[in-house]
Amino acid sequence: MAVKINHKLCNGCGQREKSLCVRVCPGNLLYKNEDNKAEIREKRDCWDCAACVKECLQQAIELYLPAEIGGRGSTLQAEQKKDKIIWQLKKVDGFCEEFEIKTEE
Amino acid sequence: MEQFKVVELTTDILIIGGGAAGCYAGVRAKEQDPEVDVLIVDKAHIERSGCLAAGINAINAYLNPGVGPKDFLDYIKQDSEGLVRDDLIYTLAQGLNRAADKLEQWGLPFLKDEEGNFIPRGRRSVQIKGENIKPIMAQAVRNSGVDVLNRVNITNYLVEDDQVKGAYGFSVRDNKFYLLKAKAVICATGGAAGIYRSNNPGQARHKMWYPPFNTGAGYAMGLRAGAEMTTFEMRFIALRVKDVISPTGTIAQGFNAPQINALGEEYQDSYEKNTTPLRLYATIEENKAGRGPCYLDLTHLDDEQNQRIKENFLNMSPGIVLKWADREIEPQDEPVEICGTEPYIVGGHAQSGYWIDTKRQTTLKGLYAAGDVAGGAPKKYVTGAMAEGEIAVLDVLEYIEGVDFESFDSVKVEEEFNRVYSPLQRKEGFGPQELEERLQKIMDEYAGGLSTNYQLHEEKLLQARSFLKVLDQDLASGKAESLHQLMNLHEVIDRVIVARALVEHLLYRKETRWKSYQQRLDYPDQDDQNWFKFVNSVYDQEEDQIKIIEREHIKLGDLDGS
Secondary structure: OOEEEOOOOOOOOOOOOOOHHHHHOOOOOEEEOOOOOEEEOOHHHOOOOOHHHHHOOOOOEEEOOOHHHOOOOOEEEEEEOOOEEEEEEEOOOOOEEEEEEEOOO | OOOOEEEEEEEEEEEEOOOHHHHHHHHHHHHHOOOOOEEEEOOOOOOOOHHHOOOEEEEOOOOOOOOOHHHHHHHHHHHOOOOOOHHHHHHHHOOHHHHHHHHHHHOOOEOEOOOOOEOEEEOOEEEEEEOOHHHHHHHHHHHHOOEEEOOEEEEEEEEEOOEEEEEEEEEOOOOEEEEEEEEEEEEOOOOEOOOOOOOOOHHHOOOOOOOOOOEOHHHHHHHHHOOOEEOOOOOEOOEEEOOOOOEOHHHHOOOOOOEEOOOOOOHHHHOOOOOHHHHHHHHHHHHHOOOOOOEEOOOOOOHHHHHHHHHHHHOOOOHHHHHHHHOOOOHHHOOEEEEEOOOEEOOOOOOOEEOOOOOOEOOOEOEEEOHHHEOOOOOOHHHHHHHHHHHHHHHHHHHHHHOOHHHOOOOOHHHHHHHHHHHHHOOOOEOHHHHHHHHHHHHHHHOOOHHHOOEEOHHHHHHHHHHHHHHHHHHOOEOOOOHHHHHHHHHHHHHHHHHHHHHHHHHHOOOOOEOOOEEEOOOOOOOHHHHOEEEEEEEEOOOOEEEEEEEEOOOOHHHOOO
16 A cells, blocks of 8 residues: 655665565565666555565655545654664654664564 | 476475464474475565564463463353364464464564563563564574475465375466475465455555455365365454554553543443454444444553554554554544454454364365464464464374375376466456455455444345356456466455355354354344354365355363363
């Protein structure tokens, strides 16, 4: 349902045959287009698991709620570190909230 | 179709599905016998496939100090109207804590008290920071030496002389058809979503509880091969946060939120029980009586808890965090509205699945089942699925001693190859999307979906049966324009046979055993005298019919000396 890929930031993971997001998407919904950028084939088929959001090294993928269920522009981005994940919640008014959560002992 | 290459692989143990059950089964096999060949095949990539893709924030099947396997069984029985496979639950309960300890060894962070004990969330539950649980499992699989084949959609078992000897599948990303030969097969594909129309429209249609990519392949392959299935009629319907379908346990158990109606009353007390199905049933009844919407009340939270609840949800279901942000509120600002989801067929929460023995062997020789695809043992969750994977693989290791590869000769490769790829050649026909929507419309309206408050009765179920029969014929003219669409089409084909079996189960049980999950308008009462037994089914390929078999309830017997 709900990821946006920023093609200005996406670098297709360089020379990798498959981008990291393409590698992990559980719905097989992501692919690399002719410009070496990640693309989603069917937004409405996305489960919203955020695997691609976490995997992206460029922070080029954002999670949002579709307008149908009240989405009004807030987004979530994630950055994975060795043993933690840092989430950036961007709110409707532009204000940002950050969360740092341990992921591995 | 000459562009498709047939790839033949041979292994000792083939595990279909790399979720909790499959990954743990693979690792345990290599721990027991480093020489044994194990292959896990997954439709997606094991790094983030299956139910755990987004993470979880509690281990919901764990025996805290003072709770034993028998207590665990007693709780499940009480929550499931008594009718479960006592022997299966008892045996998996014995492996729950071992599975949790293994997750901790692999690096999953568990919350601990000062003495180093896991912090309970309830009597049978402990708290974790589980966002990364699936990558941690995938790493353990890689470290163990198990081989992994990602992005291959398994379509059918390879059966010869009534024995399962492997499986067929196709790559969803390149032109390869796989013939996977094995001495034994463990099916761990998960349950089925997408049988019924979901809660949300349009772009949000896959905003659901169970993964939309778990499409019942394991059930479908089992049915087509003649395996016996049990209790499909006990559907699972989750009580969730409205719209974003985030879990309610995190709020109710984790943050002590009372469940209230629009009048502010804690309505569960007015119903006969406080079980998982009854909490859903009560919520629907409150809405029907004009006392909705119903909520989980979080208005008691302080600022620190506001932050912590958001972190908990980021670990498994970030949608609700976006919802709060889009509404420009904090969790404490208003109660969270709750609703029921569409019904799912899933053995890890309800008990639809393969009819298995205590070793997790199905009724087909050489085929085992574990996790959501295995029947008879509700509420097994992650650690229960892992425990079943372990039980299965330990028996498989013994079983394969006596199996010889030499017996392979007349495999029906061409037949399956053509069945799999023929939709790519059709110029005219129905696409997967429209067939899927027709299935979901039939099931929603005639087989107790959301739009009918999950209620069932014979006339409508007979309609469902007849419409599904026509849909089944139309599947034969399904077309696909890409490998991705081909996968989608096979997912619909699989779901239709699951739906057909489900409708037969729903028709057959002439009582109401589990309110909401299986609630008959024409037989509204529970009837222990006639129905304290299992409804099982087998698909007869020649007659193209689902046949029902009754099975008696199995007591614990020798397992615990009762």
